[in-house]
Amino acid sequence: MFDSRHIQTFAEVVRTGSYAATARDLGYTQPAISQQMKALERAAGTPLFVRAGRGLRLTDAGQLLARHATGILSSIATAHGQLKAITRLESGRVRVCAFPAANATLLPATVARVAAAHPGLRVELLEEEPPDSLRALREGRCDLALAFSTGHTGAVAHHDGEEGLVELPLLDDPLMVLLPAGHPLAGSDHVELGELERERWIAGCRHCRGHFVAACAEAGFTPDIAFTTDDNLAVRSLVAAGAGVALIPGMTLPLLRHTEVVARPLTPAGGRRVSAFALEGHETAPVTALLLRTLSEAAADMERATSGFPLPEA
Structure with a gap:
């Protein structure tokens, strides 16, 4: 040599x-x-x-x-x-794998900040629900993964083995009930899940659906799931048309503004923790560290913006 x-x-x-x-x-x-x-x-x-x-x-x-x-x-x-x-963060590439709601809300703000401060950096986005996003991280298909955990499923890393991963909690994402504007509970400050026992429901991805069914079981009923979709706009349109009601994460509220729907906080409060994950030892790499800091800043801004933010009534 x-x-x-x-x-x-x-x-x-x-x-x-x-x-x-x-x-x-x-x-x-x-x-x-x-x-x-x-x-x-x-x-x-x-x-x-x-x-x-x-x-x-x-x-x-x-x-x-x-x-x-x-x-x-x-x-x-x-x-x-x-x-x-x-x-010096003048060039480089970082690949982020996140679930759809994060790609639609948290990531655009993060990418915009990075591009403004470091135009030579390239941020690439992939889309996977957890725990598939963590699997992509372990397999080297991305450098950072965004995932969520709920009270019913426990930390999402436990589904895929958390050893060798570094977790940065980003935000607590509360659950909201999305109702047609003319619904009898649309004017309530909070809605108890048990009050919606007789409703038809629109459910999301399989991971979110498991949490939803478990929460309904705790409230004493089995939900009548009439529709299943991961498309937030489809959920909003179905609720606006009176086809059903839905539980939605608070971080999707900016995407769901519509005069025919309202969102109300759930009682007892439920939600999920959204975190960023990196392989142990990689979190200090300059580009990765920058993305983690920027994600944390964007998440803090999102929490402030959506805190107590019900959708307007018609």
């Missing part, structure tokens, strides 16, 4: 034609240059120079190495420059 410092010195010897001139140019002693070239020849397994009068002549092996030396040093310089750019 060649030492890059020896390659750099070798290239200078080739340029100057002598150890003495190289020593003057690089600020070393002549014996130090001689020792470096002997070390390089040992690594190469063959002589690189022969004496030619007062100067040096390259052997065939030396000529071969000289042809590669410029490219080697150029590649090292390029790599060093790119690493400095990544460290």
Whole structure:
């Protein structure tokens, strides 16, 4: 294995034609240059120079190495420059895998902040529900994963094994009841889940649906699930049309504004914890650390914006 410092010195010897001139140019002693070239020849397994009068002549092996030396040093310089750019957040890429509600609300604000402060960085978004997002993280398909956990399922990392992951809690996302504007409970400050026992329901993804069914069981009834969809706009349209009611995460409220629907807090309060996950040891990488900080800031802004934010009545 060649030492890059020896390659750099070798290239200078080739340029100057002598150890003495190289020593003057690089600020070393002549014996130090001689020792470096002997070390390089040992690594190469063959002589690189022969004496030619007062100067040096390259052997065939030396000529071969000289042809590669410029490219080697150029590649090292390029790599060093790119690493400095990544460290200074001037370039780089980070892949984030998140569930649909986060991709529609939390991630756009995060990406906008990163792009404004560091236009050379590239943020790529993937979409998976947990625990599939954590699986994507473990398999190297993303650098960060956003996932949620609920009181009924426990921390989502437990479904996929949390060992080797670093978790950054971002926000507590309360559950809201989405009702048609003309519903008898639309004017209530809070709605108890048991009050909706006879309603037809619109349910979401399989993970959210499990939490929903468990919450209804605690309230003493089995919900009549008439529709199942992960599409927030479809949920809003179905509720607005009077086809049913739905439990929605608070973070989706900005997406669901409509004159024909209202959102009311659930009693007893329920919700989920939204967190960002990184592989242990990777959370300190400059780009990853930046994304984690920015996600945390965007989440704090979202919590402030949606706190006590019922949708307007018709």
